[in-house]
Amino acid sequence: MKKGKVIRVENDIVTIGMNNGSIKEVRRCDLGFDPVLGDLVEIFENEDQIIVTKAKKEPENHNDAGININMTNSINNASDVAAGNGKKVVNKVAYCLLALFLGGFGAHKFYSGKTGMGILYIVFCWTAIPSFVAWVELIIAVFTKKADANGNIVI
Structure with missing residues (x-):
């Protein structure tokens, strides 16, 4: 070879x-x-x-082979806004846990940067409708959103 x-x-x-x-x-x-x-x-x-x-590329520094660190000091970068369509890149595990435990209060919406929807969830949290919708969004996130190499999804 x-x-x-x-x-x-x-x-x-x-x-x-x-x-x-x-x-x-x-x-x-x-x-x-x-x-x-x-x-x-x-x-x-x-x-x-x-x-x-x-050929498969080998990591340049074998000591850091398993570590992925993405850093930026730009406020409006690709990890904040995906493709300019208003969708956000969020960690899949964090989003799903927030939707599971605090979805009725819209915590997952605040986490994904959709503050207006989060406030709407809080306003109607007494009706349990936001809890039902959060469960649906959890199921959608778990089964239809494929995470990238860093564990992020687009919401």
Whole structure:
């Protein structure tokens, strides 16, 4: 097995820079994926055929391999507003727990940045309707919202 990096993609020819400094050109059909410049690849070849697969990227610092930290000091960033449509990115576990235990008071709505809806839940909490709606929203969040790598969902 040899390792390399995609350095050029033209029509049906993909140029790969090998770790030893050489260059190898392969047909696009020999790749098991759609190549993009900078992709790390593994090359398997014998006399008859060549197969190129996308290599899995290893973490740069092995000491921090399992830690994901996202920091920003922008007030209106992508983690606050998703795609500009007013939806918010929230932690799925926190949202579901708030909907389960304090949903009748709209805690999950306040958490997701929907303050108006949260106030509406508080105003009508004596009717138990907000509790029922919170249960429905909990079921929707648990079964239809897929969390990303950081455990976040878009609400």
